[in-house]
Every structure is written in structure tokens, then in C-alpha cells.
Amino acid sequence: NAGVMQNxxxxxxxxxxxxxxxxxxxxxxxxxxxxxxxxxxGLKFMVYLQKENIIDESGMPxxxxxxxxxxxxxxxxxxxxxxxxxxxxxxxxxxxDRGRQETQYFGPGTRLLVL
Amino acid sequence: KQEVTxxxxxxxxxxGENLVLNCSFTDSAIYNLQWFRQDPGKGxxxxxxxxxxxxxxxxxxxxxxxxxxxxxxxLYIAASQPGDSATYLCAVIVDYKLSFGAxxxxxxxx
Numbered sequence: 464n465a466g467v468m469q470n471x472x473x474x475x476x477x478x479x480x481x482x483x484x485x486x487x488x489x490x491x492x493x494x495x496x497x498x499x500x501x502x503x504x505g506l507k508f509m510v511y512l513q514k515e516n517i518i519d520e521s522g523m524p525x526x527x528x529x530x531x532x533x534x535x536x537x538x539x540x541x542x543x544x545x546x547x548x549x550x551x552x553x554x555x556x557x558x559x560d561r562g563r564q565e566t567q568y569f570g571p572g573t574r575l576l577v578l
Numbered sequence: 579k580q581e582v583t584x585x586x587x588x589x590x591x592x593x594g595e596n597l598v599l600n601c602s603f604t605d606s607a608i609y610n611l612q613w614f615r616q617d618p619g620k621g622x623x624x625x626x627x628x629x630x631x632x633x634x635x636x637x638x639x640x641x642x643x644x645x646x647x648x649x650x651x652x653l654y655i656a657a658s659q660p661g662d663s664a665t666y667l668c669a670v671i672v673d674y675k676l677s678f679g680a681x682x683x684x685x686x687x688x
């Protein structure tokens with residue numbers, strides 16, 4: 464039973480390029496969450512998605528960032544025109560449902576470095 | 579807005595000593611509280627989840643307590659080993675959102 468998978472594990476981009484981060488939730492999980500860990504800071508919630516729906520994107524920067532979770536395939540976090548301040552570890556988590564008893568399982572993260 | 583604080587930020591102990599990691603949060607209206615372990619360059623491993631109605635949870639050498647009224651949780655690790663060296667994160671859960679502390683980095687010296 465594979466856990467949450469994220470790829471790539473490491474991504475290097477130059478300023479102005481686009482970054483696409485992928486997350487495949489655990490089998491049977493239809494709820495996906497993205498978190499960002501900036502250097503020397505704690506993880507911060509970015510966005511919560513269910514299949515084909517964005518439920519809460521209150522933690523997403525207003526510009527350049529978008530997320531999707533299509534009916535088929537992984538969830539994608541897309542960062543357009545990256546800047547150095549986007550360098551961080553981006554973690555994806557998934558859960559089977561959304562109740563208070565549900566545990567979020569985390570992937571290994573994608574480390575983004577913007578040169 | 580929920581603020582989660584972990585003290586100390588770093589801790590170094592000799593092997594065999596007991597570890598005490600503290601977590602405080604500002605809003606007591608939480609669903610659950612969860613402790614994670616993060617190894618350098620790796621993801622998060624869930625250690626213990628304490629439901630808001632519980633006072634503590636235990637797993638092996640780990641014991642976590644929760645006092646919602648005072649906004650505190652403590653993670654105890656008994657008889658520390660070098661393999662316990664990692665960053666320990668506390669997260670409070672309200673609905674689906676986890677709010678994390680910045681973590682306590684633990685080094686256990688052999």
C-alpha cells in the first residue's frame with residue numbers, strides 16, 4: 464500500500480520559469496492538502512482540494528500560484544514565474560475523508576530551489 | 579488566528595536521558611493535536627495523535643499529553659537513543675487545517 468507520492472523530489476528553476484509539483488494521494492484517498500515549509504519556518508497550509516474541486520485556498524499567494532486535482536491523475540501545484548522567495552519544501556498530504564477523526568498522511572515533499 | 583509555539587527550538591542530550599518537548603497554542607478550540615517527526619530532507623512521520631477529548635496518548639517510549647484549557651501539549655521520549663535525533667513538530671488541527679509549530683530539533687549524543 465504505497466503512501467503519498469510526490470515528484471519530483473528536487474526541482475531547480477531559474478527566476479521567471481514555471482514549476483509544476485505533482486502529488487499522488489494514498490489509494491482510496493480523495494482529499495489532498497498542500498503545505499509549504501519556508502527555510503527556518505514551520506509548515507503553512509496552502510490549499511485543500513477534493514477531486515475536481517478547490518475547497519479552501521486561503522493559504523495560497525494571490526498571484527502566480529494555482530492548484531488542481533483532476534478526476535484522473537495526480538494533484539498539481541503550479542507556480543508561474545518563480546522568484547527566489549518561492550524556494551521552499553512543498554508537502555502534500557492526503558486523507559480518506561474530511562472528519563475530525565481523519566489523519567492526514569504526508570508525502571516526502573518537493574524541494575524547490577529558484578536560482 | 580492560531581499560533582503554535584514550540585520550546586526549545588533545539589535540544590542536545592546524552593543517550594539515555596529522557597526528552598521533554600513543549601508545544602503551546604493560542605486558541606483552545608481545536609479538534610486534535612498531532613506530533614510528527616521530520617528527518618533532514620525527508621517528509622513527516624506521524625508519531626501520536628491526541629483527540630481533543632483525550633488527555634494523553636502513548637506509543638512505546640513516546641507519551642504525549644494535552645491540556646486544552648491551558649493550550650499546552652508535551653511530548654515525552656523515554657530513554658533517548660541516537661536514532662531519535664530529528665526535528666519534532668507539533669500541529670493543532672481545526673477541521674481539516676493543521677497549524678504547525680516551527681519544531682524542536684533534537685540531537686541525542688552517543
